[in-house]
Amino acid sequence: MASDYSSTLDDLNPKVLKCAYAIRGEIVTHAQILQQDLTENPGSHPFNEILYCNIGNPHSLGQKPITFFREVLALCDHPLLLDRSETKALFSADSIERAIQILDQIPCRATGAYSHSQGIKGLRDKIASGIEARDGFPADPNDIFLTDGASPAVHMMMQLLIGSENDGILCPIPQYPLYSASITLHGGTHISYYLDEETGWALEISELENQLKTARSRGVNVKALVVINPGNPTGRVLAEANQREIVEFCRKEGLVLLADEVYQENVYAPDKQFYSFKKISRSMGFGEKDISLVSFHSASKGYYGECGKRGGYMEFTGFSPEIREQIYKLASVNLCSNISGQILASLIMSPPKVGDESYESFSAEKDAILSSLARRAKILEDAFNSLEGVTCYKAEGALYSFPRINLPDKAIKAAEEAKTAPDAFYAWRLLNATGIVVVSGSGFGQRAGTWHFRCTILPQEEKIPAIVSRFTQFHKQFMDEFRG
Amino acid sequence: MASDYSSTLDDLNPKVLKCAYAIRGEIVTHAQILQQDLTENPGSHPFNEILYCNIGNPHSLGQKPITFFREVLALCDHPLLLDRSETKALFSADSIERAIQILDQIPCRATGAYSHSQGIKGLRDKIASGIEARDGFPADPNDIFLTDGASPAVHMMMQLLIGSENDGILCPIPQYPLYSASITLHGGTHISYYLDEETGWALEISELENQLKTARSRGVNVKALVVINPGNPTGRVLAEANQREIVEFCRKEGLVLLADEVYQENVYAPDKQFYSFKKISRSMGFGEKDISLVSFHSASKGYYGECGKRGGYMEFTGFSPEIREQIYKLASVNLCSNISGQILASLIMSPPKVGDESYESFSAEKDAILSSLARRAKILEDAFNSLEGVTCYKAEGALYSFPRINLPDKAIKAAEEAKTAPDAFYAWRLLNATGIVVVSGSGFGQRAGTWHFRCTILPQEEKIPAIVSRFTQFHKQFMDEFRG
Numbered sequence: 025m026a027s028d029y030s031s032t033l034d035d036l037n038p039k040v041l042k043c044a045y046a047i048r049g050e051i052v053t054h055a056q057i058l059q060q061d062l063t064e065n066p067g068s069h070p071f072n073e074i075l076y077c078n079i080g081n082p083h084s085l086g087q088k089p090i091t092f093f094r095e096v097l098a099l100c101d102h103p104l105l106l107d108r109s110e111t112k113a114l115f116s117a118d119s120i121e122r123a124i125q126i127l128d129q130i131p132c133r134a135t136g137a138y139s140h141s142q143g144i145k146g147l148r149d150k151i152a153s154g155i156e157a158r159d160g161f162p163a164d165p166n167d168i169f170l171t172d173g174a175s176p177a178v179h180m181m182m183q184l185l186i187g188s189e190n191d192g193i194l195c196p197i198p199q200y201p202l203y204s205a206s207i208t209l210h211g212g213t214h215i216s217y218y219l220d221e222e223t224g225w226a227l228e229i230s231e232l233e234n235q236l237k238t239a240r241s242r243g244v245n246v247k248a249l250v251v252i253n254p255g256n257p258t259g260r261v262l263a264e265a266n267q268r269e270i271v272e273f274c275r276k277e278g279l280v281l282l283a284d285e286v287y288q289e290n291v292y293a294p295d296k297q298f299y300s301f302k303k304i305s306r307s308m309g310f311g312e313k314d315i316s317l318v319s320f321h322s323a324s325k326g327y328y329g330e331c332g333k334r335g336g337y338m339e340f341t342g343f344s345p346e347i348r349e350q351i352y353k354l355a356s357v358n359l360c361s362n363i364s365g366q367i368l369a370s371l372i373m374s375p376p377k378v379g380d381e382s383y384e385s386f387s388a389e390k391d392a393i394l395s396s397l398a399r400r401a402k403i404l405e406d407a408f409n410s411l412e413g414v415t416c417y418k419a420e421g422a423l424y425s426f427p428r429i430n431l432p433d434k435a436i437k438a439a440e441e442a443k444t445a446p447d448a449f450y451a452w453r454l455l456n457a458t459g460i461v462v463v464s465g466s467g468f469g470q471r472a473g474t475w476h477f478r479c480t481i482l483p484q485e486e487k488i489p490a491i492v493s494r495f496t497q498f499h500k501q502f503m504d505e506f507r508g
Numbered sequence: 509m510a511s512d513y514s515s516t517l518d519d520l521n522p523k524v525l526k527c528a529y530a531i532r533g534e535i536v537t538h539a540q541i542l543q544q545d546l547t548e549n550p551g552s553h554p555f556n557e558i559l560y561c562n563i564g565n566p567h568s569l570g571q572k573p574i575t576f577f578r579e580v581l582a583l584c585d586h587p588l589l590l591d592r593s594e595t596k597a598l599f600s601a602d603s604i605e606r607a608i609q610i611l612d613q614i615p616c617r618a619t620g621a622y623s624h625s626q627g628i629k630g631l632r633d634k635i636a637s638g639i640e641a642r643d644g645f646p647a648d649p650n651d652i653f654l655t656d657g658a659s660p661a662v663h664m665m666m667q668l669l670i671g672s673e674n675d676g677i678l679c680p681i682p683q684y685p686l687y688s689a690s691i692t693l694h695g696g697t698h699i700s701y702y703l704d705e706e707t708g709w710a711l712e713i714s715e716l717e718n719q720l721k722t723a724r725s726r727g728v729n730v731k732a733l734v735v736i737n738p739g740n741p742t743g744r745v746l747a748e749a750n751q752r753e754i755v756e757f758c759r760k761e762g763l764v765l766l767a768d769e770v771y772q773e774n775v776y777a778p779d780k781q782f783y784s785f786k787k788i789s790r791s792m793g794f795g796e797k798d799i800s801l802v803s804f805h806s807a808s809k810g811y812y813g814e815c816g817k818r819g820g821y822m823e824f825t826g827f828s829p830e831i832r833e834q835i836y837k838l839a840s841v842n843l844c845s846n847i848s849g850q851i852l853a854s855l856i857m858s859p860p861k862v863g864d865e866s867y868e869s870f871s872a873e874k875d876a877i878l879s880s881l882a883r884r885a886k887i888l889e890d891a892f893n894s895l896e897g898v899t900c901y902k903a904e905g906a907l908y909s910f911p912r913i914n915l916p917d918k919a920i921k922a923a924e925e926a927k928t929a930p931d932a933f934y935a936w937r938l939l940n941a942t943g944i945v946v947v948s949g950s951g952f953g954q955r956a957g958t959w960h961f962r963c964t965i966l967p968q969e970e971k972i973p974a975i976v977s978r979f980t981q982f983h984k985q986f987m988d989e990f991r992g
Contacts, residue, residue, distance in 0.1 A: 028762060029764060029800040029826065029827050029828065029831055035671075035729070035731070036668055036669065036671065036831065036834060037667060037668055037669065037670055037671040037675075037694075038671050039671070040667060040668055040834055040837070040838060041834065043837065043838075043841070045837060045840050045841045048625055048840040048843075049840075056624075079622065081621050081622045082620075082621075083616065083618035083619075083620035083621040084615060084616060084618055084621035084622065085616070086616055086618075089620045091588070094585055094586040094588075095586060097585045097586065098582040098583075098585040098586035098589065099582075101578055101581045101582040101585055101848070102578040102579060102581065102582035104575070104578070105582065105598060108598055110594045110597050110598050111598070113594050114589060114592055114594050114595070114598070131568060132567065132568060132569075132570055134567035134568055134570075134816070135567075135816055136566075136567040136573045136813065136814045136815060136816045136817060137565050137566075137567040137568035137815055137816050138563065138565045138568065138808075138815040138816060139816060140540075141532055172656050172818065172842075172845075172846060173842075173843065175841070175842045175843060176842065179842075183521060183524060183693065184520055184521055184524055185520065185521065186521055187519075187520065187521040187522050187523070202841065205841045206841070209667065209838075209841070210521075245519070247519070278512060280513060316513040324622075329620065330620045331620060331621055331622040331843070332618070332619055332620045332621050332622060332623060332844070332846065332847035333620060333846060333847065333848070334656065334844075334845065334846035334847075342513065343513050344513065347513055347520065350520060350524055350525065353524070353527065353529060354524060354527075354693075356529050356532040356533075357527070357529045357659070357686065357689045357690070357693070358656075358657075358659045358660065358663075359532075359657065359659060359815070360816070360818075361656075361818065362656060362816065362817060362818035362846040362848065362849055363816035363817065363818075364585070364817070364846065364848050365846055
């Protein structure tokens with residue numbers, strides 16, 4: 025007789041047991057309980073709402089969807105609307121035109137059919153054109169794999185590359201924990217490289233070289249380098265010269281460059297700009313034969329923030345046709361990604377253009393969201409920097425602040441007694457006192473002896489002053505309680 | 509320096525290289541090339557369209573979506589429509605009401621936000637009620653995990669259960685190759701049990717017992733039994749008494765019962781009925797402590813056939829809270845399944861009821877699809893049985909015929925020379941002669957020395973006579989060429 029799964033944890037896959045993913049970990053479960061509490065017993069806590077700053081989930085905090093995108097999605101969901109005269113009054117002319125264009129690319133106009141395993145060809149054409157327009161270099165629709173958000177694409181790459189624990193992937197610390205979780209689940213070795221907090225979370229090539237050398241000397245077969253740009257959780261936007269060094273490093277060392285570029289539309293620093301690693305490598309003269317490069321993108325971030333649609337893609341370049349067949353096979357086993365997500369992924373890469381009926385309202389919606397995010401990033405940065413013992417680098421991009429807290433010894437000791445990491449201890453106290461949910465730095469990795477938390481910049485602007493004041497008050501009380 | 513991925517297959521995960529998935533294998537790639545050919549050079553082949561009978565993808569062959577479901581989806585995609593008076597003319601009253609109900613269960617009405625990792629609570633409530641109404645036994649919304657179709661749910665279970673190649677999963681032969689692919693990808697051992705073709709693909713408990721005993725004697729830790737009911741590719745609907753034996757077998761042997769119940773609405777045999785394994789086990793008096801049972805369901809099949817929406821769920825019962833935490837963690841790493849798919853999964857479990865404005869048109873659409881499928885299954889069964897050397901059991905349910913072909917020795921020899929399996933050889937010849945795409949039995953597994961193919965019953969009814977005649981003509985020519 026096998027295990028009794030109704031009573032034991034034994035006999036499960038040890039890699040699953042080992043895997044950790046803090047973004048939706050225990051603190052979030054606790055927050056959900058508090059929220060239930062608040063509904064059932066209003067006034068039972070010193071706050072009246074839970075503020076989920078743990079996850080980059082803009083619409084959950086009130087950000088509105090881009091109207092044009094939703095118009096197109098609704099028409100593609102219910103194409104019979106296109107036969108009705110009332111539709112012209114309800115939808116913009118260009119959303120109707122775009123929906124027809126998309127439907128005409130699908131056999132039988134069937135948005136309810138499985139598509140090609142890589143995604144609908146016409147949508148991949150649009151995405152490839154969008155990449156070309158962005159980068160100024162050609163992109164091939166056959167290199168595009170549409171996926172349910174970026175996460176399954178990352179898993180596919182880890183599954184392809186990792187055959188045993190001897191296979192290593194270089195990952196930043198701090199990092200978005202999808203990477204460590206995926207490496208653990210696929211049984212590989214996570215090789216950490218540290219971003220340099222003192223210089224605003226810079227990525228130093230010497231650090232990459234050292235970690236690679238050490239790993240190789242231990243016999244690890246290092247296969248790929250993960251770079252997140254703009255950075256999550258750091259908010260750092262890489263400088264072009266730095267990106268060139270990274271490309272050169274991967275080319276020289278024969279590493280696959282796994283580029284998480286999901287925040288490419290979220291750049292707030294006026295002196296910074298997003299460049300894709302594909303553009304950088306092509307502008308250095310490197311082609312398909314020189315570097316294997318995968319770029320992940322998602323409809324969940326940017327100004328659109330459509331997390332629930334699970335739309336995304338990867339651009340997969342510099343691999344042999346035989347390897348492409350293998351990744352195609354992996355995509356085929358899951359049949360295809362969801363068609364609404366596929367449509368949305370194509371829309372974010374081909375939004376309304378000057379002259380389209382929706383262009384002005386679209387631009388107004390987009391600019392309002394991005395400029396508000398930039399203001400919120402700055403307000404939170406200033407607020408965190410004004411707290412005792414807290415330093416916070418500028419969020420140049422992405423959706424997060426990642427402040428460092430110098431915790432008093434007494435707090436560290438109290439955390440030890442509570443059997444939790446000091447920054448997790450701080451985050452729990454914050455939640456219980458204010459209803460604000462953040463994720464402690466230990467969920468992302470950090471240099472030993474340093475403590476951080478990640479807080480999204482997503483609460484609606486009008487709520488930020490109250491949040492800052494609640495946070496400030498909590499922090500003061502916390503420090504008063506634990507200061508030496 | 510690591511591998512040069514631009515030129516070699518070495519150094520990839522060997523489990524990926526080993527994995528096979530025939531449903532979208534080489535023959536489909538070849539069909540796509542032929543289709544391209546037909547577009548560019550009409551008349552270049554002895555047929556003028558490709559008929560994809562390789563995959564259960566109803567809308568791709570012209571099946572129309574259920575109007576009510578699409579109305580609700582469009583309204584949830586673009587909730588601003590609910591504020592407009594024109595909407596009442598375009599949508600049924602109950603679709604508007606249902607959309608409002610659904611939106612009210614989502615914080616900020618944000619269908620663009622990540623949901624709870626298991627899916628939106630209100631939708632899980634609806635699904636649990638639907639299961640209760642179907643089975644007559646309680647269902648708990650906390651046991652429901654919404655997923656992007658059934659495939660990711662199957663992968664999650666394999667990932668949870670398989671820790672090494674010593675872990676085995678009992679799977680039917682023939683089987684839907686998702687199971688073998690997933691077991692291979694997760695590095696486990698596939699223990700085949702054979703369905704008995706002579707008795708219409710019956711599942712014999714003695715066969716399960718033998719295979720389990722043999723596997724255990726080889727030291728394999730057998731963890732679960734996969735049962736597909738209604739059967740894919742066999743079309744067999746299990747009898748209630750047989751299901752009771754299966755439940756008793758799993759309970760006695762401590763095996764997790766992984767029940768693929770995605771064809772639960774597709775039953776055509778008047779003397780057969782679908783019973784969920786949950787209903788069977790509860791009616792035998794077995795509860796959470798007695799049997800670990802996972803039921804997979806999908807919005808891709810049934811009368812709805814919404815493959816492209818990637819909606820589905822698993823009901824996960826009889827596991828300890830610690831194990832549930834592990835599967836919750838796996839769900840969390842991928843954040844959540846797509847919200848349109850979640851909504852659709854709830855709709856298929858709570859369709860319009862008597863008295864709702866849409867009820868009559870909904871019922872008419874549903875009945876037309878199911879009764880036409882039943883007719884098509886019968887016509888194809890008769891047609892296949894009329895071919896020389898072909899026997900085909902009745903498709904009591906699901907979406908497929910799975911005829912057996914007794915191939916002449918000369919054909920088997922020709923296949924050998926072409927370095928392909930004899931039934932794959934037959935399928936290729938069929939495609940090249942008629943444009944009809946079927947999957948050979950070797951893609952599903954079959955007893956050594958027997959040959960089959962799987963053909964969906966999905967081509968539109970008015971096309972079936974022409975298909976039957978093309979098929980019959982091809983078969984006659986094939987037999988004439990190879991008959992001894």
